[in-house]
Amino acid sequence: MAQLWGGRFTKPTDELVNEFNASIRFDKRLLREDIEGSLAHAAMLGRQGILTSEETAQISEGLRGILLDAESGRLPITEEYEDIHSFVEANLILRIGDTGKKLHTGRSRNDQVALDMRMYIRRETAAVRAELDELLGTLLSIMRQNTETIMPGFTHLQKAQPTTLAHHMGAYFEMFRRDVTRLSDCRKRLNECPLGAGALAGTTYPLDRSYTAELLDFDRPTRNSMDSVSDRDYLIEFLNDLSLIMMHLSRFSEEIILWNSNEYQFVELDDAYSTGSSIMPQKKNPDIAELVRGKTGRVYGALMSLLTTMKGIPLAYDKDMQEDKEVAFDAIDTTLHCIHLFRGMLETITFRKDMMRRSAARGFTNATDAADYLVGKGIPFRDAHAVVGRLVLYCIGQNKSIEELSLEELQAIHPSFGPDLYDAIRLETCVSKRLTTGAPGPEAMQEEIRECEAFLSAEQSGNPAEPLAGDRK
Ligand code: ARG
Helix, strand or coil: CECCCCCCCCCCCCHHHHHHHCCHHHHHHHHHHHHHHHHHHHHHHHHCCCCCHHHHHHHHHHHHHHHHHHHHCCCCCCCCECCHHHHHHHHHHHHHHHHHHHCCCCCCHHHHHHHHHHHHHHHHHHHHHHHHHHHHHHHHHHHHHCCCCEEEEEECCEEEEEEEHHHHHHHHHHHHHHHHHHHHHHHHHHCEECCCCCCCCCCCCCCCHHHHHHHCCCCEECCCHHHHHHCCHHHHHHHHHHHHHHHHHHHHHHHHHHHCCCCCCCEECCHHHCECCCCCCCCCECHHHHHHHHHHHHHHHHHHHHHHHHCCCCCCCCHHHHHHHHHHHHHHHHHHHHHHHHHHHHHCCEECHHHHHHHHHCCCCCHHHHHHHHHHCCCCHHHHHHHHHHHHHHHHHHCCCHHHCCHHHHHHHCCCCCCCHHHHCCHHHHHHCCCCCCCCCHHHHHHHHHHHHHHHHHHHCCCCCCCCHHHCC
16 A cells, blocks of 8 residues: 555555555545645745745646546546545655655645545535525425415424414424524634644644635634644534434425325325335335435434544544544435435425315314404403313314304303304414414515525525624624
C-alpha cells in the first residue's frame, strides 16, 4: 500500500492492518473537497512566500488535473492508497515530481480531513435543504387546493374535531420548515475553517488562516487548534437534523399508510408509487411509505453511532474519528432519497375527499361545537360539556349522529337547544368558525398559506431562511 509515512518503521504493515486502517473505500467521496482545500492551502503558501509562485502554479495545475481525471474516470481511485489524502498527494508527486512533495508543508491530515468533512457537510446541507424546499412546495400546493376539504382531526387516533386537509398538510409544512431553519442554523456553526490547525498545535510557518478561510468561503478560521482537529459537533448536529427530518417523514408515512388502508380509504396511491403482492392479486401496498418509516432507524443509528464514538475520545485527533464517515454518508444518502421519493408519492396521491368528509361526519366530531352552542345560550362551558356528554350517550343508544336527532329529542335533553343548532354543528360551520391564528378556518388558513408562500419564495430566491431568534445580530 502506498503510504505517506514509513520512515520510522522497520517492516511493512501487516496486510490485515492495512485493510482495517484504510479509509479510501469510503472517503474517496471527499475527492473534490480534498482538492479544493489543497488548492487554497497551496495558494496561501504561495502568498506567504513559503512556496514560490512557480511552485504554487505547478501544484495548482497538477491538482486540477487530478480532479478532472478522477471525476471523468480516467484516473481511477484505487485501494492501493490509505485514504483520499494519500491518493491526491501521491498522484500529485507522480504528475509534477518533487514540487508535489511541498504541498503538505504546514498541514496535517488531521486539519485536512476536518476541513474536507466540513466542506462536504456544508454542501450536503444545501442539498438536503433544496429537497426540503421541493417538498414544502408540494405541501403548499395541496394546501392551496384544500382549504375547504373537510376531514376528521384525531387525538389518540380517535376522531376529535373536524378540520381540513389544508390544515393537516399545514402541520407538516411547519415541521419541514423547522427542519430547514435547523439546517441553516447548523451551517452557521459549521462554517468555520479548521485548515491551519495542523496536527493539533498549529504550525511554525507563517500561515494566513484567514486567507484560506476566505478562499474556501468560510466565515472565519476556527479558534483553538486542538478543538479544530477533534470537533465533530457540527456533524452530530447535522445528523440530529437529519434524524428529525426522518422522524417527520416517518410520522407522515405512518399516516399515509393508515389513510391508504381499507379502513380509512382517505387516499389512493398512484400505481407508480405502490407495489403488489406475489401471492395476493388484489394487493396494492404502500411500500414507499413503509420504507421511509423503516429507514428512519438507520439515520437515528448514525446519530447514536457518532455520539457514542465521540464520547470517550481524549484530545485531540484519534483514529476513532474516521468512523464518522460511513455512517454520515449513509445517513445523507438515505435522507435525500427518502425526501425525494416521499415527495413523488405525495405529488401523485389522490385524496378521497368524499371519504374524508364521510368519516368526519361520524364519530361526533361536532360535539365540542354543540357544547359551544350552549355556551352561546348562556350556559357555563363545564355544564354544557356535561349536557353534550349525555346527548352523545343518547345518540349512541339511538345509533344516530347529533344532527339526526329531532328538535324534541334535543330539547328533552336540554331546553336551550333550538332549531339554529343544526346549522351551528354542520361540519362546514364548525370549520369556518375556527379563525384563531393557526386554526383551520379557511380565512385563517389563507393567512397561513400566504406566510408559507413568503417563506418558500425567500428560500427559492436563495435568501437564507429566517434566522432563529437567538441568532439575530
Ligand atoms: N482517514 C482519516 C480520517 O478519516 C484521515 C486523518 C488521518 N490522520 C491521522 N493522523 N492518521 O480521520
